[in-house]
Amino acid sequence: MIYLDYSATTPISLDVLDSYDKASKEFFGNPNSLHSLGIKSKELISSATKQISELLGTSENEIIYTSGATESNNMALIGIAMAHAKKGRHILVSKLEHPSIYAICEYLKNLGFEIGYIENDQDGLIDFEDLKKKITPETILVSVCAVNSELGIREPLKMIRQIIKKENSETIFHSDMTQALGKVSVNVRDVDLASFSIHKIYGPKGIGILYKSNLVRVTPLIQGSSKENVLRPGTPPVALIAAAAKAIRLGIQDLDRKETFIRKLKEKIVSELNEYEGITINSTKYSIPHILNISLENIKPETFIHAMEEYEIYLGTNTACASGEESATLMALYNDKKRASSSVRISLSYLTTTEEINRFLNCFQIVYNRLNSLTAI
Ligand code: PMP
Numbered sequence: 416m417i418y419l420d421y422s423a424t425t426p427i428s429l430d431v432l433d434s435y436d437k438a439s440k441e442f443f444g445n446p447n448s449l450h451s452l453g454i455k456s457k458e459l460i461s462s463a464t465k466q467i468s469e470l471l472g473t474s475e476n477e478i479i480y481t482s483g484a485t486e487s488n489n490m491a492l493i494g495i496a497m498a499h500a501k502k503g504r505h506i507l508v509s510k511l512e513h514p515s516i517y518a519i520c521e522y523l524k525n526l527g528f529e530i531g532y533i534e535n536d537q538d539g540l541i542d543f544e545d546l547k548k549k550i551t552p553e554t555i556l557v558s559v560c561a562v563n564s565e566l567g568i569r570e571p572l573k574m575i576r577q578i579i580k581k582e583n584s585e586t587i588f589h590s591d592m593t594q595a596l597g598k599v600s601v602n603v604r605d606v607d608l609a610s611f612s613i614h615k616i617y618g619p620k621g622i623g624i625l626y627k628s629n630l631v632r633v634t635p636l637i638q639g640s641s642k643e644n645v646l647r648p649g650t651p652p653v654a655l656i657a658a659a660a661k662a663i664r665l666g667i668q669d670l671d672r673k674e675t676f677i678r679k680l681k682e683k684i685v686s687e688l689n690e691y692e693g694i695t696i697n698s699t700k701y702s703i704p705h706i707l708n709i710s711l712e713n714i715k716p717e718t719f720i721h722a723m724e725e726y727e728i729y730l731g732t733n734t735a736c737a738s739g740e741e742s743a744t745l746m747a748l749y750n751d752k753k754r755a756s757s758s759v760r761i762s763l764s765y766l767t768t769t770e771e772i773n774r775f776l777n778c779f780q781i782v783y784n785r786l787n788s789l790t791a792i
Contacts, residue, residue: 420731421763423762434658442459445650463656467663470664472604473626488513488515488516494633496528499556499632502585507530507550538700540570547582556588557586561592564593567702567706569599572605588607596616596663600670606626611623617662622652622655677765694712695712707761710745710759711757716757730759761775
């Protein structure tokens with residue numbers, strides 16, 4: 416099997432699985448219980464949280480556990496909107512966000528919030544002038560992803576923050592950092608809130624994090640009895656939290672070395688795919704090397720992906736593509752419906768080997784030529 420869909424999810428690391436396994440067996444007490452088993456579980460959560468906060472550069476009480484980035488995004492955007500609606504009802508987002516952000520924006524729009532979209536250039540970089548122009552005294556929130564999930568475009572968050580705060584010091588800045596953590600260095604202090612998902616960094620599914628600066632107020636989305644975990648009441652998933660700490664620790668190790676290796680693999684793929692007439696490279700100069708997006712001129716992406724699967728090669732496409740719709744991200748960059756509805760994503764990991772890429776390229780050629788000749792008839 417050659418797995419090249421690491422941006423969709425990653426296989427769990429055996430070290431992380433081991434932490435999960437041990438914590439599940441040895442720390443089964445409810446951390447909300449008063450007895451010693453409960454206290455033991457609570458202590459494990461505290462030490463995991465301490466480790467995570469050190470690794471991310473936050474305070475311990477700025478880490479909130481969620482089920483994944485979708486929930487973190489909901490908690491951030493809806494929580495901010497509810498808490499600050501009296502100040503203003505204007506929210507700005509980029510055109511390169513994950514679909515979960517747009518779904519939340521749609522929900523907020525129905526509640527009477529006004530959603531604005533920040534323009535970007537053809538390489539996906541946020542248009543700073545447009546951002547500046549669109550921030551008003553009513554803008555309560557701006558959300559810009561750190562790395563876009565389809566094309567891997569990385570945004571300069573620090574600079575974006577400076578612009579936002581200069582225009583309106585009360586505007587809160589959120590970033591979906593799901594595709595950035597474990598791939599490039601992230602600085603949560605560039606933003607007020609940040610979303611993360613642990614299954615993207617070789618951890619288990621079902622656990623995510625919302626970093627929320629202590630200076631920011633959000634309204635809880637769910638109600639419960641817990642006095643400590645006000646934003647996420649209920650019994651905390653002890654073993655998932657322990658596994659998250661391990662996954663983050665391992666995930667952010669050796670980033671430069673991993674990136675250099677992945678860049679070489681990506682360059683090899685790009686140089687070969689550039690030889691095909693009907694293939695366009697969609698990733699830009701701002702894309703991180705881990706995510707390579709291409710469009711196929713004459714072949715439906717889902718047909719191509721299933722044909723590659725016959726060789727046990729697993730690639731990604733955006734969900735909109737599979738249903739024949741355009742990718743919002745590709746439209747935002749190229750405004751070309753055909754290109755935006757025919758994209759395939761090749762996402763790489765430090766686990767990917769040169770042999771895998773060689774085999775991938777061989778199979779790619781076979782599949783591409785076969786399918787391309789069919790469409791020519
Ligand atoms: N945001 C981004 C940028 C993502 O790539 C993803 C996962 N595709 C999500 C949010 C949703 O993450 P989760 O599966 O943890 O809810």
